């Protein structure tokens with residue numbers, strides 16, 4: 084009999100998630116029908132190659148290669164970001180074209196542009212998007228702000244979920260104003276708690292909020308149907324999707340979306356203890372978010388974009404005190420449940436590498452942008468698999484020969500002994516098609532292990 | 534005493550700074566002198582950032598402390614401070630891009646090094662740069678950008694400056710995480726600065742400061 088999940092070791096859990104990734108299902112729960120036996124074979128070969136690179140136990144047949152863009156597929160297909168965000172068919176076409184054009188070993192599906200109509204309905208303020216404060220041919224933009232005030236740490240620490248629903252969400256979604264009037268749901272106790280606590284649901288602003296939620300939900304479902312079908316078609320053509328979902332470093336949860344850069348940095352001076360306590364409170368929540376996605380989607384890799392701990396953002400002392408401890412704990416929590424944390428070290432992290440190598444071997448996957456690749460290989464690369472480092476500026480403005488030379492250097496330096504995957508290092512919008520092609524093709528040609 | 538404020542501010546001792554300023558104001562000292570010391574303190578902060586002793590949180594915090602100083606001093610000011618500036622710089626994050634942390638640091642460093650900086654904010658269309666250059670007569674322009682689409686926005690901004698007949702009147706520097714020499718050539722900017730310290734060096738060179 085098969086072992087229950089709870090009885091498995093973390094190694095066994097990771098194996099189980101890889102096995103599920105290897106045998107994808109359709110929405111009805113049946114085995115996915117591949118386009119052809121060759122597509123099925125290619126799909127399995129690709130995952131095996133990636134798995135060998137991640138686990139670092141044996142050499143893959145060759146260095147795998149990824150293409151992990153931002154809006155590039157959309158421009159590449161001749162659409163504007165506005166079209167991709169409002170027209171799910173166009174979005175799907177763009178991402179299908181990406182794999183058809185470049186045939187990478189893994190891709191990230193068509194989810195990134197997202198459903199603009201949902202943001203319209205909810206009056207989303209944290210972002211601007213094409214057609215809505217941004218011109219149609221540009222990517223969406225984040226509006227950083229102090230969406231949580233300096234004095235609100237206690238409320239967040241006390242009950243994060245309630246803080247989000249009653250305070251944070253109404254601030255970033257105009258249509259969710261009504262949430263401010265909702266009762267604390269844990270007050271609905273016994274018969275006494277019922278009548279009073281349901282009064283708010285009868286109030287017009289609350290009802291308007293729920294109406295918007297229903298509408299947004301219906302639209303999100305429509306999007307999920309279209310994009311889900313597209314992603315499945317990409318899988319069926321032999322191209323595995325890399326990420327089960329995402330989670331974040333607790334410092335970035337606070338620094339990116341709640342307090343903003345300025346806010347979190349002042350808190351490091353003015354209320355360091357509260358900041359640390361809040362991050363500790365968010366840690367199990369971030370673990371659950373990543374593990375939940377891995378288990379639900381049946382695949383191991385969980386994306387973690389790393390932002391405000393990069394070189395220059397703080398001193399090494401501050402990094403060790405504020406950024407790393409809870410990030411490490413999130414990663415360890417994911418690893419314990421068989422997931423493979425995939426931090427993206429955006430920008431340069433060269434001075435952080437020694438600290439960040441304090442993790443078990445063969446359990447992590449790192450996107451590397453501009454960190455020194457040789458040093459990365461010696462440190463974090465000794466315990467985890469690396470991908471990336473091909474610069475955006477080179478892909479946008481260089482020549483195919485320059486790209487090949489760069490990829491050669493990456494493979495020579497980081498590919499030795501496995502544990503490296505060729506890829507762009509940053510989420511690019513613009514690049515020359517021939518340069519992306521050169522990156523993929525040269526990786527396949529030069530990256531074979533003999 | 535004067536030394537203390539410079540030291541307290543450059544060491545980021547917020548409460549101490551406030552106390553010193555309050556005492557000096559109570560002693561009826563010339564508010565301009567207090568501001569001058571605060572400026573010296575910020576200069577030290579800038580130096581420490583340049584030598585990698587300080588990082589972004591320290592700059593943000595020092596800026597915040599300076600704000601409380603000016604708030605305390607302002608009501609007592611009878612005339613505006615007339616410090617001599619090295620030159621004017623127009624700076625902003627280009628169209629389509631909202632990354633402002635790097636730009637803000639460049640603004641900060643130019644400011645503490647004595648430049649008069651006109652910060653246009655983020656997602657700035659080419660025309661707005663042109664207007665500001667005309668309005669201020671600034672001979673130095675800084676463009677910040679982190680996205681690959683910013684390469685094109687920078688290029689368009691330089692073109693707009695050229696179309697307005699201002700290209701030979703200004704020097705343009707660019708910068709931001711993914712900027713390289715290649716991007717500089719592509720955009721026809723004059724130079725790129727890999728960090729804020731390099732940006733200050735460029736501005737000083739162009740302003741003819743030794």
Ligand code: B12
Nearest residue numbers: 225429430475509510631632633635675708709726729732
């Ligand atoms: C913080 C951050 C954000 C924040 C921005 C917050 C803010 N208020 O600025 C948030 C989370 C909102 C964000 C959003 C996005 N981001 Co972002 N972000 C970053 C990150 C992590 C740090 C950038 C930063 O602020 N650095 C801090 C500064 C101080 O560092 P610095 O570069 O060393 O700065 C120095 C120099 O650049 C120089 N300099 C800067 N400007 C100038 C100007 C002049 C004239 C001179 C001389 C010098 C100069 O001086 C500075 C000080 O010394 C980078 C990755 C990274 N670590 O670089 C990604 C990154 C820039 N983001 C990226 C992307 C794609 C996005 C998004 C589109 C993501 C998405 N798909 O959702 C969005 C939308 C942004 C938009 N439309 O503009 C990509 C760009 C990819 C590319 N170019 O190929 C990056 C590189 C991440 C990656 N590796 O993929 N981001």
